[in-house]
Amino acid sequence: MSRRTRSRIALKRRARAPLFAALGDDTRLSLVAKLCRGKPRSISQLTRGSKLTRQAITKHLRVLESAGVVRSVRSGRESLFEFHPEPIGELKKYLDLVSEQWDQALSRLKSFVER
Amino acid sequence: MSRRTRSRIALKRRARAPLFAALGDDTRLSLVAKLCRGKPRSISQLTRGSKLTRQAITKHLRVLESAGVVRSVRSGRESLFEFHPEPIGELKKYLDLVSEQWDQALSRLKSFVER
DNA sequence: TCGTTAAGCAACCTCCAGGTTGCAGATTAC
DNA sequence: GTAATCTGCAACCTGGAGGTTGCTTAACGA
Known part of the structure; x- marks a missing residue:
């Protein structure tokens, strides 16, 4: 792997x-x-059935929103939260990358042993 | 989805x-x-090139080990850490599940609108 | 054998994530 | 118009995550 590629991965x-x-x-x-x-x-809907306060749930939702996993839209007096799938997809890609590197490392090791 | 299935997912x-x-x-x-x-x-190898202390790195490695992402074996005076791929695979499965549920929700919504 | 290197253990510090309460402002329902 | 509902904001509390320092023990090399 080139140094350039590696630093790109580090950036990701x-x-x-x-x-x-x-x-x-x-x-x-x-x-x-x-x-x-x-x-x-x-928020109220999402709080129902939980043991936590509405404010606690709100904070968690804001964290998810900052991460991009969720989006909020204000509608009248309530703010609606909706799932947003892109970050999850990116995460899967990243995990694929890790698995891939591991597989490559394994095959390198194998060919080294067999040599 | 049955209640049983949902609780299984919650367990996961x-x-x-x-x-x-x-x-x-x-x-x-x-x-x-x-x-x-x-x-x-x-540990020393992994600490080299980092701005953190060996102990800090050690703590992080223990966290990864508890999560199963990494395994340690003692060899002489040094303890070697090795990547362990299974949890990553499980994580990918979980993310696939989330994506899948989202897709199903979307198609449900679509068929509802078209009705 | 003795110096060097790798690691573990324990105490300690600081800061912030996660949670609560209280209050005020909009919006909706009646 | 008024009461009920949904939310936002701010202050506050607490435990644990992340980091450091200091010391001790074990293993290796010359």
């Missing part, structure tokens, strides 16, 4: 950490699970 | 959060990047 990596971090919380994963399987929901 | 979700969290840090992503593309490395 930098951007990925906050995304992973945003998903690294039970409450937020639960919110994503709710939103990815249906229509936009309001 | 619980287990995923710590894994996402383990990857939600620049330093740790960088360590994963190094380890996934080569042979096992010692």
Whole structure:
């Protein structure tokens, strides 16, 4: 791999950490699970059934929004949150890259042993 | 989706959060990047070129190890860390599940509109 | 054998993520 | 018009994540 390619990957990596971090919380994963399987929901709706306060849920939603996993639109007095799939796709690509590098490393090691 | 299926997914979700969290840090992503593309490395090796202390790096490695992304083997006076690909694969599966649910939700919505 | 190098352990510090309460401003329903 | 509902903002609290320093033990090399 060229140095240029590697630094490009490093650049991508930098951007990925906050995304992973945003998903690294039970409450937020639960919110994503709710939103990815249906229509936009309001904060109050998303708070119902949770043990947390509305404000806590709001904070989590803002984190997800900053990471781009979710988008909010104000509609009257309520703000609706909707799932946004792109970051998830990017994350999958990144994980594919990691797996791919690992496979290449394995085959390099194998050919080295067989030599 | 049946209630049983959904709870199974929720169970899987619980287990995923710590894994996402383990990857939600620049330093740790960088360590994963190094380890996934080569042979096992010692703590000192991994510390070289970093601005952090050996102990800091050690802590990060332990976090990755708890998440299963990495495994350590003691060899003489040094402990070698090696990439372990399974959790990454599980993560990809989980993200696929999320994407899939989103696609289904979209098509449900579409058929509802067209009705 | 002795110096050097690798690692583990423990104490400590700082800061912020995650959560709460309280209040004020819009918007909707009646 | 008034009450109920949805949200935003700000202050505050607390635990743990991330980092450091200092010391000790174990293994290797000359």
